[in-house]
Amino acid sequence: MSLLHLLVLSPFLFAILVPFLYRYVRKVHTGWFVLILPLALFIYFLQFIKLTSSGEEVVRTFEWIPSLDINFTLHVDGLGLLFALLITGIGSLVTLYSIYYLSKDKEALHNFYVYLLLFMGAMLGVVLSDNLIVLYTFWEITSLSSFLLIGYWYKREKSRYGAQKSMLITVFGGLALLGGIILLYMMTGTFSIREIIANLDLLKGEALLLPALILVLLGAFTKSAQFPFHIWLPDAMEAPTPVSAYLHSATMVKAGIYLVARLSPVFSDHAAWFILISIFGISTLFWGSFSAVKQTDLKGILAFSTVSQLGMIMSLLGVGSASLHYDYLENNIFIVAVTAAIFHLINHATFKGSLFMVAGIVDHETGTRDIRKLGGLMGIMPVTFTIALIGSFSMAGIPPFNGFLSKEMFLTGMVNVLKMDIYHLETWGILLPVIAWVASVFTFVYSMILFFRTFTGKLQLEKLEKKPHEAPVGMLISPVILASLAVIFGFFPNILSSTLIIPAMKSILPTIAQSGREFDVEIKHWHGFTPELFMTIGIIVIGTILFLTVRKWSFIYERFPQKLALNHFYDQGLVGTERGSAWIMKSFMSGHIRDYLVYIFVFLSIISLSSLFVTNAFHLDVTNVAPIGVYEIILSLLAVGGAIITVLARTRMVAIIAAGVVGYTISLFFVIFRAPDLALTQLVVETISVALFLLCFFHLPEITKKQKRLRFRLLNLLVSIGVGFVVTMFGIASHSEKLFPSISKYFVEESYEKAGGKNIVNVILVDFRGFDTLFEITVLGIAAFGIFAIVKLRLTKRSEREHEGK
């Protein structure tokens, strides 16, 4: 186990310590101890930048289950490192923020930090694992810890609802991912991502490739809140704000993005990869930004905006994957989409993290997050105001912030789709830039709503629960850092290109990297008069108009029928499956033993008979059959008659006597079939049985004759005829087909020689097969004790007393 392994697992190890720290060091906020870890990890991971930017990778293997090809292999390359830095960097900032956000005295901090550390470790594991099974393991731990964090205030019903919803959806996707991983293993024979990418030829023309692709994408789409699986994200906003900032904007929701980026080399040859990712990404982008405008809760807006931005990154990755189809082109213009995806990934983490923290501050200092109650906070909270300005303007894509740059590149990437000549893009490809543009307009509108409704306008003091004031300095540190990063990346975007973006691109597009071409990433503010520039100007102009007139057109949201909302489908689906399964259970689990017996007998008859006739096993062979005598006919008639009288009897006495007749007839059968011991035993047992019957039924009531319904009896008759038929058929069939002679010859020959007895049956019972007899005696003993206990033990008294007590 290398140092890298220890560091990836260190959050888990540290999580063990947290409850002790919380318990025994009450004076210090537990968060301060936790803060050390992500900070140290961040600094540690910074060292790798030098390595990855020179194109090298670090691989460390620790054998976990080597016999199943499951090894805990860590692989640090450009893409993994980028995510690791995001996770640890924003993790540190969020921890710092949470120290001021969560009260030391009122909150269960040990729970919070344990969950948070679990999540951090799991996320590091996801992005650094090379083995798909290990990746899946960490993937599910992120779902689990996210579930715990969303339900942190578990006494609120909405938290529990949100936690359950996110759990159901992400675990659904997680299981799909596992299916995809297994299919990949079936095709390539390895779980290692690097090996799969190195042996891409194995996947060529495989029929399982498409199912694997779809399953993997299901996993990625559910985790990254892509349409229509985005519905869990807005409900996850019930989590504490640091959690929303960390999990639901910067890290966990990008796990799906990571997965798509990581497996792009594996699947991008397949047309479905490009088409599915682009279509789902672009529709998520549009739907998220469209829905964000109508939200009135700050975190609601941010949640839908996260959905929309994730869709944007996703669609960029989809378009970027097309660059592999133009490998041979000198000037591969589609690579820019990948650059834009990575750049926006970083930018989104900075501005969205800071905006969430701003929302948390506003909530913390005013007591509400409802934009209808907020307004005019500009003068009261100048620092928060500035951060929000940077964050929302960057999100809207206004220069000079970093969001502007990535939005420009995004538009470039989408416009470039027009130049593709694969998959009929020349005809429907125009949709992508158009939808992207419309979505960007909505992005602009909600960013402005978020900013202006909160900080400008009239201050409505009477509606606020607390008297607003500026947040404490400690709470502001993290958003200030993030906002200044947004500004720095805006003015000096190229400090990222050689350190983080190019190494990450090499991981996503390994085939292009291997061909020796260098990626030319030059992020510029000024491109000249390109279509993108006019599109951006259009976004700002139309967006401003729409923002100013938002009250006039927002009625369209009310027109949208509630029944078509995805949440409605989810809720109804959940209720429906619950009702459906309850209905199915009720329909056959009636509680009546008779019904269950009917199922058992019917299945027995159907399965036995069909197997008998399907396999053609039924024969009628009369060569070995003994002749029929008069006695046998008389006895048979007696037995059958007795049995039928038992069935038809109207009084218990008749039934008992008829059953006795059958029993004595059986012992007579034993006599004529030369089984004296059996005849004796049967005679005695039958006598005792009849006596017992009489004894017991003396206390029981007369046979109830309530079953008058004809259908009931007809069904019983049918079922019993079926069972009788099966038994007869099997009897005849198995007698007609003797496969080998009996082993009884041995018993006959050796009974006296070896065991010294002449009664062969008795010798078998106590000598050859004495074990049977031993346990048969045990059975009798148990029955006797059981009867004794049933008669003697009366435990009802206490419950009767309780009953009377009520």
Next chain:
Amino acid sequence: MEILMSIVSGILFMCATYLILSRSLLRVIIGTVLLSHGAHLMILTMGGLKQGTVPLLGENASSYTDPLPQALILTAIVISFGVTALFLVLAYRSYQELKTDDMNDLKGCEDDE
């Protein structure tokens, strides 16, 4: 002969099944008794019938009937007797406690719903 016996035990099984499906606990128990009769008869039939004398070596016959099924049936008779006895007492006690022997009324408790 074996075919006749197969039919007889088939009829026994049929009557037993019909009784087991009925509503009275009493008839259910009689049904299980008939079922074991049918099964015993079937075991004996499958061993082959009338192929020699009684399996006692003192008889000095050239062939004996198969002793193994007889030993098996003997075991089975005793076991089914034990089970029947237990059933009977159980029925007696359940009638004492629950005041019914109708299988339809013997259906869980009200909390189950």
